Amino acid sequence: MIPASHPQRRELNDEVHARPAGALRAPVRISYLALLSGPDQRDEEWRRVRELAARHGSAAPGARATHFAADLGAFTLRFERHSEFARYTFVTPCTDADPFGPTALDRVPADFVRGLPGRVIVAAHGALIADGPDTADDEAIAARWFDGNALVGSGVGDDAAIALTDFRIRDDGFSRFLVLDRRTSPRQAGRIVQRVLEIDTYRMMALLALPVARDLTTFFADCERELSQVTAVLESAGHEDEAALLDRLTWLEAQIQTRTADAEYRFSAAAAYYEIVQRRIAELRERRIPGMQTFGEFTERRLAPAMNTCRTAASRQEALSRRVGRANQLLATHVSITRERQNQALLESMDRRSQAQLRLQQTVEGLSVAAITYYVVGLIGHAVAGLDALGYRVPPELVMGLSIPLVAGLAAVGIHRIRRAIAPKGE
Numbered sequence: 552m553i554p555a556s557h558p559q560r561r562e563l564n565d566e567v568h569a570r571p572a573g574a575l576r577a578p579v580r581i582s583y584l585a586l587l588s589g590p591d592q593r594d595e596e597w598r599r600v601r602e603l604a605a606r607h608g609s610a611a612p613g614a615r616a617t618h619f620a621a622d623l624g625a626f627t628l629r630f631e632r633h634s635e636f637a638r639y640t641f642v643t644p645c646t647d648a649d650p651f652g653p654t655a656l657d658r659v660p661a662d663f664v665r666g667l668p669g670r671v672i673v674a675a676h677g678a679l680i681a682d683g684p685d686t687a688d689d690e691a692i693a694a695r696w697f698d699g700n701a702l703v704g705s706g707v708g709d710d711a712a713i714a715l716t717d718f719r720i721r722d723d724g725f726s727r728f729l730v731l732d733r734r735t736s737p738r739q740a741g742r743i744v745q746r747v748l749e750i751d752t753y754r755m756m757a758l759l760a761l762p763v764a765r766d767l768t769t770f771f772a773d774c775e776r777e778l779s780q781v782t783a784v785l786e787s788a789g790h791e792d793e794a795a796l797l798d799r800l801t802w803l804e805a806q807i808q809t810r811t812a813d814a815e816y817r818f819s820a821a822a823a824y825y826e827i828v829q830r831r832i833a834e835l836r837e838r839r840i841p842g843m844q845t846f847g848e849f850t851e852r853r854l855a856p857a858m859n860t861c862r863t864a865a866s867r868q869e870a871l872s873r874r875v876g877r878a879n880q881l882l883a884t885h886v887s888i889t890r891e892r893q894n895q896a897l898l899e900s901m902d903r904r905s906q907a908q909l910r911l912q913q914t915v916e917g918l919s920v921a922a923i924t925y926y927v928v929g930l931i932g933h934a935v936a937g938l939d940a941l942g943y944r945v946p947p948e949l950v951m952g953l954s955i956p957l958v959a960g961l962a963a964v965g966i967h968r969i970r971r972a973i974a975p976k977g978e
Contacts, residue, residue: 572745573620573629574737578645581677581744582656582725585638585752588669595668596637600630603663626658635756635820636672640748650678651696651727672759673752675726679740682713682731689843693717697727705845706838707743711735714747714835718849726751746831750846753824753831754854760821761857763814764864770810771867777803778874804875811868818865825858923962928955 557563575581588596600619601611607623612630619630629640641655654676656664693702697717704715712735716728728747732740781799832847839845844852931954935947 572738572741573627573640573642575642575679575741575744576737577732577740578650578678578680580643580645580650580653580655581675581679582641582654582659583638583673583675583677583748584656584664584667584671585636585673585755586667586669587636587672592668593632596630596632599663599666599668600628603628603660606660626655628659636752637669638748638752639667645678645680650680650729651676671724672755673726673748674720674724675728675748675751677728677730677744677747679730679732679744682733689715689840692729696729701844703844703846703849705835705840705843707835708735708739709836710838711739712743713840714743714846716747716751718751743835746835747846750828750831750850753827754850757821757824757828757854758857760814760817760861763817764861767810767814767864767868771864771871774803774807774871775874778871800875804872807868807872807875811872814864814868818861821858821861825854828854919966920959920962923966924955924959927958927962931958 597612597616604611604619604621604623607621607625609621609623612619617632619628621628625643627642629638629642631638631640641659643655643658645652656676689702692715693699697715697719698721700717700719702715702717704713706712707714710733712733713731714728715731716726718726720726728751730740730744730747735743777799781803828850832850835846837845837847928951932947932951935950
């Protein structure tokens, strides 16, 4: 007795056994289809596979399965579902001397093939036959079965077999490959065929990023010209130009983000597919055939430059995004400096107004002192005149004259105290 297992223990353990290569014994014919399809087409894929299995009396695959293999009598079917594509491999015995005679796909119901969802990215006919005297001449093989095209191939599996192809699509829409069996076991032969097919499939999946990179090259050139123009204007831009520059930079950044969002996924997927291609080539354990390119040489010579183009486009994309970001920072700094200058000018204007208000206030205070003195001295004159009526002989003019300094001083002190009482603290 042991504690309860993790709910995904068996699923994770069986992942290492997922999509095993089927055992193949020469001579057999193989037809292979890889179709690009989206998540919305997966139900249709499984529905058609289940219908085909049921039509030939085989148990249907589970709903969540990503792999299905069954002997359906006239042919053997292997179906594999991947993240972006689905693979269909059909195998039938080779009953005559021509390995590319009636194909394995000819045994499959035509309505099943026509109704497969997705678009073909790889279609291939191949054969696994025994190596012998009639297959010893590479030039003869190329002339007989590959339209005289230059072959790519090598001894594989520590020279247990020879794998040959020309990586060309024929008029019927199919490419061809040939595996000459020397001393492979059925499992080893199945793995060799599977790796040859995977090299071609993942090579094509990686190359899906190349048109994206080429299209982005022109787009990046246009963006760089626009960014250079914005930067040139930014050096001498005035306050009235800032809004237009901000609109241009915002539009440019939006265009870059929109165009590169999908490209980022495509580039990362291409890097992953390229790594799988390299791994599958290493697993073939190639031995050179004199005068013929190996799978590794052919792939590196043509696929590696394409991947370098994609990496360059991705790097250029990142650099352009950083440049736009720096231009935005420069514009923000320019706007900030402009605002500081405006604020400084506003403060200076407010200071001038305050000084003018202070001078005006001082003038008003002086006039107020004069006015108060005038009226108070006048009242004193009237009061003195009243004393004269009572019999006291006091010259009004003398009293009024003597009272002026006193009244003015008291008025000035009073106004000063009132102003201090109502003024804010610290002023």
